[in-house]
Amino acid sequence: MFVKYSLKTASKGLQTNRSRSLLTILGIVIGITAIMLVISLGRGAQDLILNQIQSIGSKTIVVVPGRHPTGISDSLSTFTDSIKNKDVEDLKKKSNVPHLTRIMPIVFGPVVATKGNKINQTTVFGVNNFFAEIYNIYPEDGRLFMDEEVVSKSAVVIIGSKVKDELFEPGEVALGQKIRVKNQTLRIVGVLPNKGQFSFISFDNSLIMPYTTAQQYIFGIKYFNRLVIETDTEANIAATVADIETTLRNNHNITDPDKDDFFVETQAQAMEMVSTITNALTLFLAAVAAISLVVGGVGIMNIMLVSVTERTREIGLRKAVGATNRSILTQFLLESVMLTSIGGVVGIVLGTGLSFVISLILSKFVGLDWAFSFPIMAVFLGLGVSGAVGLVFGIYPARQAARKSPMEALRYE
Amino acid sequence: MALIEIKKLGKIYDGGENETRALSGVDLMIERGDFVAVMGPSGSGKSTLLHILGFLDDYTSGQYLFDGQEVSKYSPEEVARLRNQKFGFVFQAFNLLPRTSVLENIKMPLVYSDVPEKEWNNLARQAIEAVSLTHRAFHEPSQLSGGEKQRVAIARALVNNPEVIFADEPTGNLDSKSGKAVMDIIWQLNTQQKKTVILITHETYTTEHARRVIHLLDGEIESVQLVANRRGEGNFEK
Numbered sequence: 001m002f003v004k005y006s007l008k009t010a011s012k013g014l015q016t017n018r019s020r021s022l023l024t025i026l027g028i029v030i031g032i033t034a035i036m037l038v039i040s041l042g043r044g045a046q047d048l049i050l051n052q053i054q055s056i057g058s059k060t061i062v063v064v065p066g067r068h069p070t071g072i073s074d075s076l077s078t079f080t081d082s083i084k085n086k087d088v089e090d091l092k093k094k095s096n097v098p099h100l101t102r103i104m105p106i107v108f109g110p111v112v113a114t115k116g117n118k119i120n121q122t123t124v125f126g127v128n129n130f131f132a133e134i135y136n137i138y139p140e141d142g143r144l145f146m147d148e149e150v151v152s153k154s155a156v157v158i159i160g161s162k163v164k165d166e167l168f169e170p171g172e173v174a175l176g177q178k179i180r181v182k183n184q185t186l187r188i189v190g191v192l193p194n195k196g197q198f199s200f201i202s203f204d205n206s207l208i209m210p211y212t213t214a215q216q217y218i219f220g221i222k223y224f225n226r227l228v229i230e231t232d233t234e235a236n237i238a239a240t241v242a243d244i245e246t247t248l249r250n251n252h253n254i255t256d257p258d259k260d261d262f263f264v265e266t267q268a269q270a271m272e273m274v275s276t277i278t279n280a281l282t283l284f285l286a287a288v289a290a291i292s293l294v295v296g297g298v299g300i301m302n303i304m305l306v307s308v309t310e311r312t313r314e315i316g317l318r319k320a321v322g323a324t325n326r327s328i329l330t331q332f333l334l335e336s337v338m339l340t341s342i343g344g345v346v347g348i349v350l351g352t353g354l355s356f357v358i359s360l361i362l363s364k365f366v367g368l369d370w371a372f373s374f375p376i377m378a379v380f381l382g383l384g385v386s387g388a389v390g391l392v393f394g395i396y397p398a399r400q401a402a403r404k405s406p407m408e409a410l411r412y413e
Numbered sequence: 414m415a416l417i418e419i420k421k422l423g424k425i426y427d428g429g430e431n432e433t434r435a436l437s438g439v440d441l442m443i444e445r446g447d448f449v450a451v452m453g454p455s456g457s458g459k460s461t462l463l464h465i466l467g468f469l470d471d472y473t474s475g476q477y478l479f480d481g482q483e484v485s486k487y488s489p490e491e492v493a494r495l496r497n498q499k500f501g502f503v504f505q506a507f508n509l510l511p512r513t514s515v516l517e518n519i520k521m522p523l524v525y526s527d528v529p530e531k532e533w534n535n536l537a538r539q540a541i542e543a544v545s546l547t548h549r550a551f552h553e554p555s556q557l558s559g560g561e562k563q564r565v566a567i568a569r570a571l572v573n574n575p576e577v578i579f580a581d582e583p584t585g586n587l588d589s590k591s592g593k594a595v596m597d598i599i600w601q602l603n604t605q606q607k608k609t610v611i612l613i614t615h616e617t618y619t620t621e622h623a624r625r626v627i628h629l630l631d632g633e634i635e636s637v638q639l640v641a642n643r644r645g646e647g648n649f650e651k
Contacts, residue, residue, distance in 0.1 A: 005524050016512055317508045320469060321569070322497020322525035324490055407470040410504065 002327060003334065010335040013307070014342075021339060024303045027296025028343030028389060029350065032382045034289035036351025037358075039381075042282030043373040044359055049274050051369065055136050058267050059234050061241060063227035063248070068263045081223035082252065082261035088227065090247050097229075097243040099236040104130040106226040107214045113163065113207060115179045120166035124181070124207045126214025134228060137203055139190030142175045150210040155217065157181075158190035158208040181207065184217045237266055293385065296343070297393035304336050304397035315401050316409025329402040336394025337387055344386025348379055414481050416576070416609060417443040417466060423474035424461050424632075435461040436632045438475070445576070448603045448610045450620045453629035459613050460581065462629065466611060467500055467579045468492045497525050501570025503599075505582040507562040509554040515541065515565050516550045522573045540568040544598055560591025567598055577609045578602060584619055596622055600644060 014021045066080040088105055091097050107126040112119060125131075128150050132138050145156050157179070159167075164174045178185050186209065195202050215221055231240045241264050248262055249255070308315070315328055352374060359372035424436040436458045443449055451459045464470035465477065468484065477484040479495070487495070501522075509518050519537040528536065541547055544564035554562055563583055570578055580599060584592030600622040602608045612623060620626045621644050628635040 002524065004530075012512070313506075313508060314510060317510075318521070318525070319493070320467070320496060320500075320502045321522035322493050322573075324493040324525070326490075327525060405470070407464045410469070410508065 002330065006331045006334045007338065009331065010338045013335060014339065020303065024299055025296075025339055025343030025346070027292060027299045028340050028386055029296075029347045031289060031291075031293035031296050032344050032347025032386055033351040033354065034292060035286050035385070036348055036375075036378055036382055037355050038285040038289055039282060039375050039378040040352065040355035040373055041358060042278060042285065043375050044355075044362075044370055046275060046278040046282075047373060048368060048370055049278065050271055053267060053271050053274060059231045059237065060134065060267055061229045061231065061237065061244065062265045063229065063244060063262055064265060065223065065225070065262050067260060079225075080261065081221070083224045083227060083248075084222060085224075087248055087251055088224070090251055091227070091229065091244060096247040097240060099231045099233070099240045099243070100229055101232050102130050102230040104128050104134070104228040105211050105224040106228065107211050107219060107221065107223075108225050109219055111181050111207070111218060113167065113179050113181050115167040115177070118167045120163055120205075122160075122163050122205050122207055124209065124214050124218050125203070126209055126211035126218070128211060130228070130230070131208065134230075135203070137192055137195070140193040142188070142190030145189060145210055150212055153212040153216055154210060155184060155186045155213060156189045156209060157186040158192060159188055160192050160202075160204045160206040160208075161194035162204040163207060164191055182218055186213075237268075241266065290385075293389055297340075297389040300336055300339060300390065301393040301396060304332065304339075304394055305400065307335075308332065308397050308401040311401075312404060312409045312412040315404050316406045316412065319404075319406035320410065325402040328404075329398045332398035332401045333391065333394050336397070337390035340386045340390030340393075341383065344382050347386065348382045351382070352379075415442045415478075416445045416447075416480060417441070418478040419466075419475065420478075421475035422462075422465065422472050422477060424458070424465060424470070425473045434632055436465075436472070439632075439634055441627070441634070443609065443611065445609055446603070446607045447625070448600075448612070448623045450612045450614055450623035450626045451629060452614060452617075452620065452626055453635075456631075457629040458632040459629050461632075463579055463581055463611060463613050467502060467577075468496050493525070497522060498573060499576045501567075501573065501575040501578045503563065503566050503570050503578065503580040503583045505585040507554070507559075507566050507586070509562060509565060509569075511555065512553060514551050514553060515546065515557070518554065518565055519569045519572050521569060526573055528573075536572050537568075540572040541565075543571060544568045558591065559587050560594055563587060563591070563595050564598065567595070567602075571602070575608070577611065580610065580612045582613050582615060584614070584616060589618075592616070592619070 063083060065082040083105075088103060091100060091103055104127055107124075109124055111122060111124050113122050114120075129144050129147065132144050138144070139158055142158070144158070145154065148154075149156055159174065159179070167179060168174050168177075174188050174191055177188050179188065180186070186207075190208075192203055192206075192208070195204055209218075211224070229240070229244065231237055244264055245257075245260075249257070249260070252261055254260060318328060356372050359370055362368045362370040419439060419441045422436055422439040422441075423434070426433040426435055439462065451462060453459045461470065465472050471485070484492075510521070516534075516537050519540050520533050523533045523536060538547070538550070541550055544567050546561060546564055546568065549557060549561060549565075554565070557565065563586075567583075578599065583595055583599065587595060596619050599610060599612070603610045603622070610623075612619065614620060621640065621642070623640055624643060626638045626640060628638070
């Protein structure tokens with residue numbers, strides 16, 4: 001009953017000072033908008049990256065040479081020659097890894113490609129035909145290479161869209177033409193579509209060729225930089241990982257797993273890692289946005305103190321007709337909570353709307369596979385946080401109001 | 414038992430080095446249904462006395478028994494509840510809430526009472542009828558004359574059916590005609606509804622409604638005068 005009355009009184013107070021109330025809640029609105037935006041966009045980005053990882057296939061396993069890097073600075077440890085052709089052949093054997101369906105060795109490295117007097121710094125990926133399916137990218141012109149071309153180390157190449165832009169005139173047909181890489185002449189058999197620079201996995205500035213060709217003619221190596229292995233079902237991933245480890249340890253004469261010269265990654269691990277990183281980033285950005293809530297809260301406190309002073313006589317009168325300190329405290333607390341909650345609701349609507357617009361722009365104009373994410377948890381968080389700001393920053397002015405002596409308040413001019 | 418009994422009541426405002434003695438050694442007894450007017454020059458302590466009697470201020474020495482109970486022993490919550498149930502206040506400056514209808518202003522004491530919300534409208538309407546302002550129920554204070562404002566304030570003081578009406582110079586801001594109308598209402602509350610009235614006043618014409626006039630000077634009672642020709646009664650004798 002008293003709460004209802006106080007809410008009515010509070011909303012009347014807010015209406016009479018409409019422009020002041022609006023300015024007061026602006027800080028809260030901005031803070032909640034920022035938090036909503038960060039969480040919603042953060043979730044969208046996470047979904048985008050996770051989808052791209054997932055599109056590689058949840059049944060795939062990646063074997064990386066070298067020991068597991070202990071950190072970013074240690075990532076050179078994966079540039080070793082421990083994974084060789086014999087490993088690939090042994091992994092293919094049903095007796096070793098029964099659930100393996102396909103395997104793709106990868107070699108990669110930076111190169112300079114030339115065409116006439118045009119030069120392009122690019123990356124070579126030596127793969128097999130499994131590549132197109134895994135990364136879901138097919139030539140828009142031309143074809144993939146054939147299995148015989150992998151076996152025969154053919155000098156064929158599929159180029160990314162950016163490579164084409166750099167090496168050819170606009171409108172020039174690249175298909176069938178020849179480019180030079182490390183004194184080798186390669187014939188272009190396919191051109192990949194443009195995926196955009198925001199894509200998590202992009203082959204726009206890449207040369208795709210049979211891994212045999214890349215090993216022998218481009219890099220002159222006998223080892224692989226990665227092995228991508230597909231299992232028959234998702235359920236067999238753990239067993240397959242164990243089989244791969246056993247096979248490779250046998251091949252490399254390793255008895256102590258701590259001395260492994262390779263490590264195995266599953267998509268589940270990769271997704272978990274990405275989730276951890278994006279969650280941490282989102283949390284960090286939301287915390288930065290929350291600073292504006294503190295600023296907004298101080299604004300609320302300020303204006304509530306002004307309001308308490310302005311209404312000193314009202315407080316005196318209310319006490320004279322029987323209001324307890326507690327009911328005065330409740331009235332002013334409700335008022336500040338109401339102010340900040342309104343700010344919270346406006347912020348939630350604004351933040352969600354902005355996030356929707358940005359998602360639309362990203363998906364329609366930037367060409368990302370970006371889906372608008374409406375985080376229902378963030379709505380509750382926004383409501384809770386804005387209400388809490390009202391409580392925390394309203395308590396001091398409300399206590400000032402409640403502590404006024406009725407007699408002095410009534411005399412106040 | 415007297416409703417209000419004060420013995421050697423004193424009040425000192427502690428302003429650091431220069432403390433002010435607002436009341437010293439005041440003895441007073443007020444029975445139920447009494448009508449006491451308090452007069453005195455400004456600074457004589459009459460407002461302080463009214464505030465202490467109305468539980469709006471505390472005293473620094475002596476005793477105040479309300480209904481036989483020592484007031485200083487009440488908790489702040491009990492004091493608030495007694496103010497709400499037993500007292501009605503009328504102030505010189507009206508103290509109505511701006512931008513709030515007459516009816517809502519009158520309801521205000523009910524908000525802090527145990528009266529269920531569904532009865533608020535009814536009680537407020539009765540109170541507004543008692544001061545003959547029914548036609549103004551949905552006006553805001555800014556649309557009323559001074560006399561009307563004070564009648565709204567009286568209705569607000571009445572709405573909880575209190576025992577004591579404290580009136581602090583209720584006619585001080587009014588012309589004599591509106592002042593007389595306001596005093597008529599207060600007089601009726603005393604004679605017809607048997608409310609105890611404690612009135613602070615400057616104007617001598619208002620004292621003709623009272624049974625007793627207490628003159629304060631420098632925080633002490635200078636004289637107590639029985640009103641000889643009380644309106645409607647002739648000589649008051651007890």
